[in-house]
Amino acid sequence: MRSLFEGYRPTFKPHSLGYEAESLLLLTPSQQMCYYDGKLFGGYIALLMDRILADCCKHKDKPAFTAYLNTSFNHSVPPSGPMLLRAWPEKVEGRKVFLKGSVRIPGKEAHDWVDAVRTDALFIRPKP
Numbered sequence: 001m002r003s004l005f006e007g008y009r010p011t012f013k014p015h016s017l018g019y020e021a022e023s024l025l026l027l028t029p030s031q032q033m034c035y036y037d038g039k040l041f042g043g044y045i046a047l048l049m050d051r052i053l054a055d056c057c058k059h060k061d062k063p064a065f066t067a068y069l070n071t072s073f074n075h076s077v078p079p080s081g082p083m084l085l086r087a088w089p090e091k092v093e094g095r096k097v098f099l100k101g102s103v104r105i106p107g108k109e110a111h112d113w114v115d116a117v118r119t120d121a122l123f124i125r126p127k128p
């Protein structure tokens with residue numbers, strides 16, 4: 001199961017509401033799960049998003065539970081290309097942490113990245 005996260009090494013940067021996280025990932029052949037050829041399985045993408053959002057929440061803080069993870073798949077993600085996972089906090093209300101995340105993939109132009117997937121998520125910190 002750990003191999004699902006092979007190559008996942010997030011880095012963190014301070015953000016006004018906590019930390020933002022990002023990880024550039026190149027999947028190994030066993031991670032390149034597709035139902036349709038050339039399109040990475042959406043459930044696997046959601047798993048990766050849940051992971052980076054959870055890590056973003058808990059960096060130097062208490063862990064939190066996923067309450068919702070609303071994921072929009074705007075473009076398919078090629079299984080063998082680079083993908084940039086990103087997560088950042090949008091709003092914090094008591095124990096509720098609202099976050100956004102995205103998966104970026106290379107665009108048509110050199111050095112151009114496009115958002116293939118966008119996620120709105122709510123994580124809840126445990127009661128004290």
Ligand SMILES: CCCCC/C=C\C/C=C\C/C=C\C/C=C\CCCC(=O)SCCNC(=O)CCNC(=O)[C@H](O)C(C)(C)COP(=O)(O)OP(=O)(O)OC[C@H]1O[C@@H](n2cnc3c(N)ncnc32)[C@H](O)[C@@H]1OP(=O)(O)O
Binds near residue numbers: 001004054064095
């Ligand atoms: C296929 C192979 C898989 C392989 C992977 C295997 C293993 C992975 C290994 C390693 C993974 C590594 C790292 C982990 C990566 C990711 C982990 C992510 C974290 C999770 O995977 S975690 C599990 C999934 N997750 C749950 O299992 C949650 C179930 N649920 C609950 O446990 C409760 O529901 C809880 C705790 C969420 C809240 O409960 P609570 O009692 O603490 O708080 P309460 O209900 O009072 O809500 C407080 C305020 O949040 C609002 N609120 C609550 N829920 C809302 C919702 N859904 N939408 C909108 N608002 C919501 C209320 O309206 C209120 O708002 P207000 O205060 O304004 O009134």
